[in-house]
Amino acid sequence: MRTPIQIAVIALLGLGACSTPLTETSYPVQAVLDVDGRDVFVRSRFDPFQRSWYTEVLPRLGTDQAIGREDAVRVVEEVWGPELCEGLPLRVETRFYSIWADPEAVVEYPTRGGWQVVADCDGQLL
DSSP states (O other): OOHHHHHHHHHHHHHTSSHHHHHHHSEEEEEEETTEEEEEEEEEEETTTEEEEEEEEEETOOOOGGHHHHHHHIIIIIIIHHHHTOOEEEEOOOOOOOOSSOOOOOEEEEEEEEEEEEETTTOOOO
């Protein structure tokens, strides 16, 4: 007869051998997009726990080519979102993302001249 602790350990070891569908959605997706004549590098990673896309929007040629906050949000929502959400836009909303940080969906990278934008497909949790 196995104890509850032994059963839990066996179950955890068994789960480690499985590949869950969520692990395949967390690989980064990236592209270079044109924003008003400037090349912008976008790289997104899906967080299966938050059910949101975390997207970095960075100037490809240096900080002097950086775009503003509104342009970064527009690119993520309207241009990049349909690529990630099967034709639907991404929606940037302020909500609870972390117990360690402010619930801010758009965070500036001042030394890199870019932004991190957190968004959900069409404003819905997937």
